[in-house]
Amino acid sequence: MPPTRARSRFRSLVSGIGVPIAIALLIRATLVQAYHIPSGSMEDTLFPGDFVLAEKVTFGPYVPGRLPGLSTNIPSLRIPGFRGPRPGEVIIFEHPENPEVDLIKRCIAVENQVVEIRDKQLLVDGRPIHDIPGLKHTDPRSLPNNRDNFGPFVVPPGHVFLMGDNRDNSFDSRFFGAVPVDNIRARPLAIYFSWNARGGFLDKIRWRHLGPVH
Numbered sequence: 001m002p003p004t005r006a007r008s009r010f011r012s013l014v015s016g017i018g019v020p021i022a023i024a025l026l027i028r029a030t031l032v033q034a035y036h037i038p039s040g041s042m043e044d045t046l047f048p049g050d051f052v053l054a055e056k057v058t059f060g061p062y063v064p065g066r067l068p069g070l071s072t073n074i075p076s077l078r079i080p081g082f083r084g085p086r087p088g089e090v091i092i093f094e095h096p097e098n099p100e101v102d103l104i105k106r107c108i109a110v111e112n113q114v115v116e117i118r119d120k121q122l123l124v125d126g127r128p129i130h131d132i133p134g135l136k137h138t139d140p141r142s143l144p145n146n147r148d149n150f151g152p153f154v155v156p157p158g159h160v161f162l163m164g165d166n167r168d169n170s171f172d173s174r175f176f177g178a179v180p181v182d183n184i185r186a187r188p189l190a191i192y193f194s195w196n197a198r199g200g201f202l203d204k205i206r207w208r209h210l211g212p213v214h
Helices: 003-030
Strands: 032-036 050-055 090-094 102-110 114-118 121-124 150-154 159-163 184-194
Touching: 032 184, 090 159, 102 114, 102 121
Parallel strands: none
Antiparallel strands: 032 050, 050 184, 090 102, 090 184, 102 159, 114 121, 114 150
16 A cells, blocks of 8 residues: 555544544533442432533533543633532532542532531521432431531632531531632533442332432
């Protein structure tokens, strides 16, 4: 085969593979990304084995961000989002103590709001919060620590206060503090697959659990 034709075929092959990969990476960095739920800290909203699709446009994506297969962030530029997080929203964020790990929790309060917990009862700006979907407690005891009694705490400017819906089994802002808004990565939209490793043969897939994240 003539060298010119070989080079042409090679360029066509690289283009055929490289362009789709580049487009996929661009979409992942700027628009949507799939995430896997490894723990039960957000039960009964999200379960271990859930796979969620999250969008990055609302809060502003980091480009190029963390590349697939790499746990370490690379220098990136943040594109401005449309708005900040709102209380009640489920969000995905970079762990404030370990930037190689992403967590998923519910936004409880934003800057300048006051968070307090009295015997497991959450209060924001002095008002009890009862309408959180998926919220549960698994331990009837009220312990004299940050899990069940916390604050009052004023959320600093540029931060959010995040908690897991599985209140008695969640490592969240009660323990590592408020999270900088700059750490927020995405907003979950839907559960597109849910695998129940402990379920029976016919119950491995949680069909009824699929759908929007609330």
